[in-house]
Amino acid sequence: MTTDAPAAGPRRSDATKAAILEAARERFAADGYERATIRAIARDAGIDPSMVMRYYGNKEGLFAAASELDLRLPDVGALPDKHIGAVLVTHFLDRWEGDDVLTAMLRVGVTNPAGAERMRAVLGEQLGPIAAGLCPDPADAPRRAALAASQILGMALARYVLKFPPVVEMTREEVVAWLAPTVQRYLTAETP
Amino acid sequence: MTTDAPAAGPRRSDATKAAILEAARERFAADGYERATIRAIARDAGIDPSMVMRYYGNKEGLFAAASELDLRLPDVGALPDKHIGAVLVTHFLDRWEGDDVLTAMLRVGVTNPAGAERMRAVLGEQLGPIAAGLCPDPADAPRRAALAASQILGMALARYVLKFPPVVEMTREEVVAWLAPTVQRYLTAETP
DNA sequence: CTTGTTGGTCAACGCTTGTTGGCAAATGTA
DNA sequence: TACATTTGCCAACAAGCGTTGACCAACAAG
Numbered sequence: 001m002t003t004d005a006p007a008a009g010p011r012r013s014d015a016t017k018a019a020i021l022e023a024a025r026e027r028f029a030a031d032g033y034e035r036a037t038i039r040a041i042a043r044d045a046g047i048d049p050s051m052v053m054r055y056y057g058n059k060e061g062l063f064a065a066a067s068e069l070d071l072r073l074p075d076v077g078a079l080p081d082k083h084i085g086a087v088l089v090t091h092f093l094d095r096w097e098g099d100d101v102l103t104a105m106l107r108v109g110v111t112n113p114a115g116a117e118r119m120r121a122v123l124g125e126q127l128g129p130i131a132a133g134l135c136p137d138p139a140d141a142p143r144r145a146a147l148a149a150s151q152i153l154g155m156a157l158a159r160y161v162l163k164f165p166p167v168v169e170m171t172r173e174e175v176v177a178w179l180a181p182t183v184q185r186y187l188t189a190e191t192p
Numbered sequence: 193m194t195t196d197a198p199a200a201g202p203r204r205s206d207a208t209k210a211a212i213l214e215a216a217r218e219r220f221a222a223d224g225y226e227r228a229t230i231r232a233i234a235r236d237a238g239i240d241p242s243m244v245m246r247y248y249g250n251k252e253g254l255f256a257a258a259s260e261l262d263l264r265l266p267d268v269g270a271l272p273d274k275h276i277g278a279v280l281v282t283h284f285l286d287r288w289e290g291d292d293v294l295t296a297m298l299r300v301g302v303t304n305p306a307g308a309e310r311m312r313a314v315l316g317e318q319l320g321p322i323a324a325g326l327c328p329d330p331a332d333a334p335r336r337a338a339l340a341a342s343q344i345l346g347m348a349l350a351r352y353v354l355k356f357p358p359v360v361e362m363t364r365e366e367v368v369a370w371l372a373p374t375v376q377r378y379l380t381a382e383t384p
Numbered sequence: 385c386t387t388g389t390t391g392g393t394c395a396a397c398g399c400t401t402g403t404t405g406g407c408a409a410a411t412g413t414a
Numbered sequence: 415t416a417c418a419t420t421t422g423c424c425a426a427c428a429a430g431c432g433t434t435g436a437c438c439a440a441c442a443a444g
Contacts (some may be wrong), residue, residue, distance in 0.1 A: 011390080012390075012440095012441090032224075032226075034227060035303065038432065039430085039432090050393080051393090053433060058432075058433075107303060110224065110298070111299060116354050116355070147359075150343070150356075150359065151346050152346070154347070158341060158342040164315070165338075166335040167338045167342065169335075170335065178339055178378065178384060185373070203420080204411080204420075204421070205421065208421080230401080230402065239421095240423050245403060246421090250402075250403075251402065
């Protein structure tokens with residue numbers, strides 16, 4: 001039987017598990033939850049579909065593992081308040097283009113309740129504290145964070161999912177120049 | 193055989209067709225493309241699944257018919273420029289809460305290529321001209337329209353699809369107060 | 385060498401999906 | 415009345431899905 005201790009040595013199957021996760025992220029990001037089939041993910045990973053079940057239990061478990069996400073938001077305490085918006089927008093563009101996890105979460109969150117819940121949790125837990133340290137009334141932080149999220153998610157939707165041509169053609173600098181004041185205002189301005 | 197003339201008299205089946213369309217919009221809006229099954233739509237409409245095929249050909253044809261959409265954007269030429277943002281945001285909130293077509297388009301557009309194309313077309317054709325009449329350089333209109341769309345879609349995503357609690361709890365007036373300046377700036381400000 | 389564990393394939397299950405064609409009743413037309 | 419069209423239901427198809435359990439090869443421990 002498998003050791004119960006969490007710190008077991010590296011197993012031979014670790015490479016396989018990683019390959020499954022990578023394939024799953026790509027498929028979830030490209031196709032959404034329903035059309036990302038376990039069979040297709042297994043084919044991409046070069047193994048049998050039943051292995052996915054063995055290692056992740058079922059499809060929901062696979063998605064949960066594949067969408068583990070740390071936004072790695074920068075520490076904004078050390079920054080001049082004036083540049084917060086630009087820093088955040090730049091950071092999100094980086095994260096979105098760096099790997100498939102965010103696109104996968106967005107695509108899945110729109111049609112799958114578990115995906116939506118994951119998205120609410122991630123943004124609430126990771127963007128909320130930043131808003132709390134910035135906005136005039138800390139009790140208003142969740143709302144400020146959600147407003148900023150609405151603009152950032154909307155941009156991600158238009159640029160990486162729906163692929164509106166005018167948005168796709170913008171450079172990263174142009175996107176930052178347009179969005180930074182918006183995010184800045186949502187996080188720091190007085191309540192209108 | 194059926195008359196080829198487009199202006200045939202009202203048929204008995206018109207009510208059925210309408211019931212199918214209504215059920216389809218609800219299901220697409222609630223479940224997205226893949227999980228909105230023809231069988232479920234037919235059950236909602238109180239008829240046999242094969243009727244859906246007879247009247248709309250296949251599932252793609254049904255979605256195309258169900259997502260026919262006129263944003264009914266107001267004529268902004270007659271309005272003071274200062275209030276354009278508020279008028280547009282208010283109008284989109286109305287449209288989004290008025291029926292299921294927009295939510296259906298958003299949910300489907302994220303996982304289905306035809307849905308994404310429909311979304312690009314609708315926003316480009318209907319929001320583009322408005323931007324053209326407002327922004328400093330008309331050649332910049334598509335980009336301005338897409339920026340405004342990114343904020344409006346992001347809000348719709350957060351409020352009606354992902355249901356972020358802080359966004360859901362905001363009143364319509366609060367949403368307008370926060371978003372109007374953003375949309376106003378995207379459409380009318382000088383290029384940053 | 386034997387034995388137990390791990391990593392992996394294969395074949396199948398029960399179910400749901402979109403889609404099709406045949407048939408019966410209602411309706412319209414002569 | 416007789417016929418043609420429309421409207422609808424029913425039963426089935428082939429394909430694809432998530433999931434399961436039996437089985438085999440490689441490896442590690444004794």
